[in-house]
Amino acid sequence: MTESLRHIKSRIKSVENTWKITRAMEMISVSKLRRVQDLLFAMRRYFGKTDNLLENLLAERPDFSHPLLNAEVNTGRAAVCVVTSDSGLCGLYNDRVLKAAADFISRYPSDTVKIIAVGRKGFSYFKRKGFAVERAYLGLHGRLQPEPLRELTVFLKGIFLKKEVDEVYMVYTRFQSSMRYIPTIDRLFPVYVSSQIPDEPAYYLFEPDHPQLLDELLSAYVSEKIRLLLLEAFTAEHSERTIAMKSATDNAKDLIEGLVIFKNKVRQAAITKDVLEVISTVEALKG
Structure with a gap:
């Protein structure tokens, strides 16, 4: 009985x-969540304004052409950037996004897809499955760092402009609410921006000229979109x-409460047994 109590206490x-x-870890995650959630909501508003501005400018110049706006999509070659975490203990987060990525990649012949992994879990998954990972960005740990972001943007834009691939996609998890997350596939290149003329078109004076401004705005648009998706x-x-x-x-708290109750029962049983032994001994001596 003593050994049993010692084991329960252990x-x-x-x-x-x-x-x-x-x-x-829960408290640390809550702190990180609040910080990155504030950044996300601010970035959504900022990117929405950028997207709206680009739409208006392109609506004024429907004849504007740019390598990033190539509307003809040849689906023969693609680059797929998959965003996962660097560490575990985050439920089904990685499983869901990796399943979506694997299903999407399976549409292409294996020799026509370039895989870019953001996060150690995705990198390990594709290596284990025998896929060649073109580029990996590890150690971000859910933090938006300027240098890896710049390198990722330059690399993705570069392989598209060099015509190494015809399309570039990002597979990531879209945050809807604290209880709802959606694995999402978003096309980065060629850039799609609606050029529909708005009901109340805005009028602009351009400085510098219109093509140069659109070129710089497109570069900013691409960079900010990748930042938003991350x-x-x-x-x-x-x-x-x-x-x-x-x-x-x-669960740990519930388990502790259950073990404490069980320990008390075992201790009570031990006390009861000792009392019965004393009573039995006394009765035997009387007899």
Whole structure:
């Protein structure tokens, strides 16, 4: 009985240590989620304004041509950038986006697809499945870092402009709410911007000239879109990890309560047994 109590106490101590770890990770995830969520909401508003401005400018110049706006899409060769996390403990976040990416990639012959991995989980997955990973960006850990973002943007734009691929896609998780995340496939190149003439068109005076302005605006548009999609993915990652850690913390707490009740029952049974033995001994001596 003593050994049983010692074992139960050891289990309680072990689960309490786990509870402390998951609780700390939950608090860290909540802090990261708040920070990246604020960035995401601000970026959505900013990108919406940029998109609207580009639409208006292109509507005024429907004859404007640019390599990034090539409307003819040859679906023979594609680059697919897959955004996953660098670490685990975030529920089904990686499983869902990797399944969507694998289903999409399966539409192409294996020798016509370039895979770019953002996040260690995606990189490991494609290596394990035997895919060649063209470029990997690891160690971001859900943080938007300027240098990797710039390198990723330059690389994706470069392989499209050099005609190494005909299309560039990003597979990521779109953040809808703290309980809803949607694996999404978004085409980056060629850039699609609606050139429909608005009901109330805006009139602009251009400085510098119209083509130069559109060229610079397109470059900014591409960079900000990639930034936005990464923020969507990072926000979903931190949200999933927060929920997973909260669930683990609650489960550990419930397990501790159950073990404490079980320990008390075992201890009470041991006390009852000792009392019965004393009573039996006394009765035997009387007899």
